[in-house]
Amino acid sequence: MAQASDLYDERLQRIKTAVALAKPDRVPCVPLGDSFAAKLVGEKLSVFCTGRPEAAYKTMIRAFTSLGEIDGIQHAGFDANMLSTIWLSKVRMPGVDLPEDNLWQVEEQELMKPEDYDVIIKDGWQKFTDDFWLNKLDNLGARVQPFFASMPAAMQAWKDLGIVPFSPVIVTIPYEYFCGARSMREFIKDLYRRPDKVQEAMDVVMPVLVEQARQLARGLNLHGLWVGGWRSASEFLSRPLWERFVFPYYKQIVEALVDEGAIPVLHWDSNWTRDLEYLLQFPKAKCVFSPDGATDIFKAKEVLGDHMCIMGDVPAEMLALATPEKVTEYCKRLISEIGPSGFILAQGCDIPPNAKPENVRAMIASVHQ
Amino acid sequence: MGANLSEMLADLQENQVIEAVKERLAKGEPAIGIIDELQHGMELVGTRYQAQEYYLSELIMSADIFKSATGLLGDAFKASGEKIGKIVLGTVFEDIHDIGKDIVSIILSCNGIDVIDLGVNVPIERFVEAVRQHKPDFVGLSCLLTTAYDNMKATVEALDAAGLHEGRKILIGGGPVDETTRAYVKADAFCKNAQEAADMAKKMLGVN
Structure with a gap:
């Protein structure tokens, strides 16, 4: 029987081959499922989602080692407070604000005011977020610290099983932070009413985010990082706004990560089909485009297939409602049409808590058939 | 001018x-x-x-x-404005996402449809009461979470049980909503996006 370290090397090589746009011995499968893992092992979401990060990653390991052979896992652990750090929004928690077994949800609320752009420009991003975490997000730092502290052990625990913790850290661009903190409606109005001020603040924030991303990649010796995008999706913004406030910032962070030798995993929710051509400006064979089912993945293959590995995108609705046969059929289509070179099989975004276990098993099994 | x-x-x-x-x-x-x-x-x-x-x-x-x-x-x-139809719209119970619903609300309003917007996290009884009160041509149910499918289904069932489905169409939409979802929750149609909702509503009303 193969040693875990041999398996780990073999699986990492398989993933890296796909990222390099070559053809691995088979398509790798690198899923993600946090709330799904809790449900699968019979744990209440209120118990799983916060305050006990060590137990949470062990729950994820228990779940994913029971579903078939996977090559990697996108996130090594979970704490719902982590969502507040990248959205700068409050999160409604099961067992606190919601019934015990409901899914956590980010709350749309205007916590940052228009005058805060000036504060950011004057005092810098670090000082602003320190204050924001403490006063607007109910001392987020104290709540999220145990999760950050658990990261190295969580990554090692997966590695010890021969499973690659592929992209356990999330970084993103100023747009996403501002949009979350201002609320989407108010922020979009800012883009019309005070565009220069928004851009000036973004340009103050960006070097800090790039440096943080570099240090995370270096400090944790990461293979990949999620470069997240949700509210900055093409479907929400006209192209002039997207070209000014979104794309140049992604380009900076992607180039910095590639420079660090890390793989930027463009975990981009919602529909980005309109702007896929722009991704050709990112370094070739160094990134992963990971749409959630809303972007046309077949169009992505057409545009980016010779330039960037694609990961995805079994949709949440299919995992929740379809039959295993349907899931297998879709996965086989992905493997043959998006792969077999330059492709990693995964769910779109995150496996939902009400996914049928047999559907997740079918997804994982499809790379072995 | x-x-x-x-x-x-x-x-x-x-x-x-x-x-x-x-x-x-x-x-x-x-x-x-x-x-x-x-x-x-x-x-x-x-x-x-x-x-x-x-x-x-x-x-x-x-x-x-x-x-x-x-x-x-x-x-x-x-007091102004002639409307071609009316919809009671909301994000279903236990789902607080409002962006998709708001897009639909704006687009339907632009197309002359009177929108009664119940907001997000709307309890089933509130949909039933609003439909009884406003007698809309359509009921629009939105969700972003797959875990909200069951509340969407229960809302349709409650409207059926109250005899309020007859004579009107129930439309559903949202990120994870497709034809399989429509069949599961027993709605009349699903809309891929806001414009499709407007086109479908106008077609059902017999308006070009």
């Missing part, structure tokens, strides 16, 4: 729209004419959205300018 106000709104010229409305009110122009032009401006926004010249960003901005401008007109706005 008239076309200018519509164009100004459609071009998102906020200050010019507000100034023009104030100026025309000061000259004693009847509010009803101004309202017509502002509504025409929103129709132009809808057309540009359909042509993919405009996106959510422009819908949000134009709706805000429209709201500020009509706010200057007082009660005249509330």
Whole structure:
């Protein structure tokens, strides 16, 4: 029987081959499922989602080692407070604000005011977020610290099983932070009413985010990082706004990560089909485009297939409602049409808590058939 | 002059729209004419959205300018406007996402449909009461979470049980909603996006 370290090397090589746009011995499968893992092992979401990060990653390991052979896992652990750090929004928690077994949800609320752009420009991003975490997000730092502290052990625990913790850290661009903190409606109005001020603040924030991303990649010796995008999706913004406030910032962070030798995993929710051509400006064979089912993945293959590995995108609705046969059929289509070179099989975004276990098993099994 | 106000709104010229409305009110122009032009401006926004010249960003901005401008007109706005149909709309219970629902609300309003927006996390009984009270042509149910499917289904069942489904169509939409979802929750149709919701509603109403 193969040693875990041999398996780990073999699986990492398989993933890296796909990222390099070559053809691995088979398509790798690198899923993600946090709330799904809790449900699968019979744990209440209120118990799983916060305050006990060590137990949470062990729950994820228990779940994913029971579903078939996977090559990697996108996130090594979970704490719902982590969502507040990248959205700068409050999160409604099961067992606190919601019934015990409901899914956590980010709350749309205007916590940052228009005058805060000036504060950011004057005092810098670090000082602003320190204050924001403490006063607007109910001392987020104290709540999220145990999760950050658990990261190295969580990554090692997966590695010890021969499973690659592929992209356990999330970084993103100023747009996403501002949009979350201002609320989407108010922020979009800012883009019309005070565009220069928004851009000036973004340009103050960006070097800090790039440096943080570099240090995370270096400090944790990461293979990949999620470069997240949700509210900055093409479907929400006209192209002039997207070209000014979104794309140049992604380009900076992607180039910095590639420079660090890390793989930027463009975990981009919602529909980005309109702007896929722009991704050709990112370094070739160094990134992963990971749409959630809303972007046309077949169009992505057409545009980016010779330039960037694609990961995805079994949709949440299919995992929740379809039959295993349907899931297998879709996965086989992905493997043959998006792969077999330059492709990693995964769910779109995150496996939902009400996914049928047999559907997740079918997804994982499809790379072995 | 008239076309200018519509164009100004459609071009998102906020200050010019507000100034023009104030100026025309000061000259004693009847509010009803101004309202017509502002509504025409929103129709132009809808057309540009359909042509993919405009996106959510422009819908949000134009709706805000429209709201500020009509706010200057007082009660005249509330009494105005012929509607081609009516929808009771909301995000289902235990789901607090509102962006998709709000896009649908704006686009349907641009297309002359009276929108009774119940907001997010709407309890099943509230949908039932609102349908009983407003007697809409459509009920629109939105969700972003797959875990909200069961509440969507229960809402449809409650409307069925109250005899309120008959004579109206239940439309569903949202990120994870597709034909499989429609069959599961037993709605009448699913809409891929806001424009499809408007097109479908108009088709069902027999309006071009």
